[in-house]
Every structure is written in structure tokens, then in C-alpha cells.
Amino acid sequence: MMARTTKPADERRDEILDAAQRLFVTKGFRATTIEDLLAAVGIAKGTLYYHFAGKDEILQALVMRTVRQVTARAEAVAASDLNPLHKFIGVVATVSADAEAAELAEEFHASGNDAFHLMSIIELICHLTPVLTRVVEEGVAAGVFTTGQPREDVEIILTGIGFLTDDGIFTGEQAEIPRRIRGLVDAGERLLGCPAGSLAVLAGSAAPETPSGGEA
Template identity: 35%
Template sequence: MGADVASKPRTKPADQRRDDLMNAAERLFLDQGVAATTIEQITSGAGVAKGSFYLHFTAKEDVVAALRLRFAERVGGIITSAVDRIATGDWGDRLAAWLTACAEGYATFATLHDMVFRDVPPPTNAGLADNPLIDGLTQLLAAGDAAGAWRLEDPRFTAIFLFNALHGVILDAGRYGGSDALARRIVDHGFRLVGLPTG
């Protein structure tokens, strides 16, 4: 009996506690807004003492920043899964998969996106040029360029341009309608940008 008790961890690992805090904060922020949510509510929702919050974050704004990164990771995971299902040499299909999955990811997590980017704007607009999604698109465009699937003078420039255009039309469709055939239209415009025939 003593060995069984000793083998059980007394506390959760730090990463799991941090995730619990973020999960509780995400639920509360989406339900009642960031401003109305207290740190006490977050720690209560996570089932941890208030002091545990300050082991991982200094303020609610830090949690929002972490949720922004989580949003990018979630959408990035959807994109990676979609692109990885396409054979490496099928560059048009891989680009179409990237664009379609990005649109789907934004639609899936639209409420979280609006909360962490619109309701609580980032302190700078650096994410419009520097973010993991743009990095992934840059790598795809550069690899396709190296393989001769398209010719791009600057894959990163094209990735930033394409990502921000895609971002804009997805948000526009989410707020004002027009999501019918949106993925096809995004892919067609993306193909035109890199010089591929549209279908």
C-alpha cells in the first residue's frame, strides 16, 4: 500500500498545470470576456491555488498572448496534417491543401481568433509578417520553387502577401457571409499568384 501511494505524483507537472490554466482562461474569456474575468476565476476553473497562476503568467495579458500562440499551433496542426497527406512532388495539390486547411482552421477556431486578436489586440502588428503559419507557407513556396513547380523571386514576400490576403477574406466571410465556395476561390487566387493554372 505504501508503495502505491508513493508512486502517485502529489502535484501535476508544470506543463499540465499551465495547460489547465490556459484551458480555464480560454473558457472564461470566451464566455464572459477578458476584462470581466478575474485571475481568481481562472485559478478556480483550473483547480489550482492562485499562487500557481504567477508561476506561469504575470498577468491576464500573458495568458492572452499564450492563447494567440495556441491558436497558431492549432491552425498549423490542421495545415500540417492536410499537407502531409499529399505526395511531396504534387506541388499544386500541396499548395491547395495548405490554403484550404488554413481557411478551415480559421473557421474552426474563429471565436478564439476574434477574442485573442480583435477583442484584445496584440501590442504590435508584427504577427502579420512574422508567425509560424507564414513560415510554413514560405517553406512550401520555396520548396516548390526549387522543384520548378513555379518561379518566385521572393517566396517569403509571396507568403506574407498570400497569407494576409487569405486572412482578410476569411475574416470578411466569417463576419459578413459569403463562405460558399470560399476555399475554391482562395485556391484559384493562390494558384494565379504563383502562376499555376486554375481549375
């Protein structure tokens, strides 16, 4: 009988999450069984349950891991030496930068996963709000933005992006998303107090995800 490989708890947990993400994307969350996960990772049921109570907890952990990854990319953009306008667009762009996260998000749209879908949007808003608020405050200090309530405006903008551009919420209205994005950009410019068209131009060109430094 082959001896089981013992791994550090964090490494084993990530291994389970990696396998779960692959299975949830390719097979679907509802169709994936605990036995599928055990076979994919090569562990006993007791090992899996040591880390997670079940599939729901695994999917919740995947949501939070994705949120942390997006937030880390956003922090990198916010800490760069890009100008505040480019930082603002760059931080917002990090939400859709990860192909694997996008595939997982598609699974959230599946019937029965509404709670996880909503959780992913809310957690992203909560985690990105302080990052984007600092960018706006920097912009106010530099005279790029004129808002007197950076955090409140950021919450409004992120909530609008999170819900109005999600075709999993507005089912069958994908054709409306470009119009809504234009409206959100216009509203963002007015809320932040930057020149009309300044965010629209950058949103169209998309600021780099990993800035190499220097003002754009």
C-alpha cells in the same frame, strides 16, 4: 483540509490555459476574473502567478498555443504525398480548421482585444510562411509553379488572406469576403505562375485536412 495536488509545470500550465480558453470564450476576456480562473482550475493565486503574470499573458500564451497547433497541422499537410497544388490549399485551410480556435478568435474581435487580434494574424503569417514556402518550392521543382520568389509571394498571399478575409478588421463588410477570396485566389495563381483556375477549383472543394496519402 484537503491537500493540494502537485502537478508537473507543463501539465499545470496547460490546465490553466484550457480553463482560461473556456472562460474567455463563454464569459469573455474582460469579464473573466482571476478568481474565476482560480476556481475553474482549483489552484491558489500563487500557483497561477507562478506560471503567468496576469490575464494578458495568459491570452498571449493562448494565441501562441493556437498558432503552434495550426502550424503542426500545416506541417502534416506539407509532409504528405499530396501534389503541391493540394498541399498549398491544404496548408491554407488549416487556419480555419479548429472550431475552438475559431471561437477564441471571435473573442479577439471584442472591443479592447485588438492587440491580441493583430498578434494572432501576424504570428500565423510568420509561422506558416516557411511551411508554405517549402510547398511552393516543391511545386516549382515539379513544374507546377513557375515563380522565382516563393517566399515573397507566399508572404503576400498569407498577408492578404489574414487581413482581407477578417471581418474583425473590415467590420461590417462580411458580404465582401467572397469577392475578396476570389480576388486572392486569382492573384495567387498569377503570383505563383500556375494555370488560371487551378487553385480556384481546389479552394472550392477544400483539400482534406488530414490526407490519407496518394495524389489527389
